Amino acid sequence: MNTGARRSELSLGIQTRMYTVTQVASLLEISGMTVYRLIKTGELSAVQFGKSVKISKEAEPVRKFV
Numbered sequence: 001m002n003t004g005a006r007r008s009e010l011s012l013g014i015q016t017r018m019y020t021v022t023q024v025a026s027l028l029e030i031s032g033m034t035v036y037r038l039i040k041t042g043e044l045s046a047v048q049f050g051k052s053v054k055i056s057k058e059a060e061p062v063r064k065f066v
Contacts, residue, residue: 018054
């Protein structure tokens with residue numbers, strides 16, 4: 001079994017259910033810094049993958065506006 005391919009498939013599945021900070025900022029019409037502030041205060045949940053931060057498409061503030 002090719003584990004590299006499997007990891008790639010899993011990664012793609014996660015990415016399709018997640019937004020980047022830039023995408024959320026654009027959707028909510030706020031700055032990226034404001035998105036990071038919302039994450040820091042706990043108003044928006046996020047996951048960090050290495051250096052990138054991802055926000056679930058199911059996160060309540062995101063769902064309200066999408």
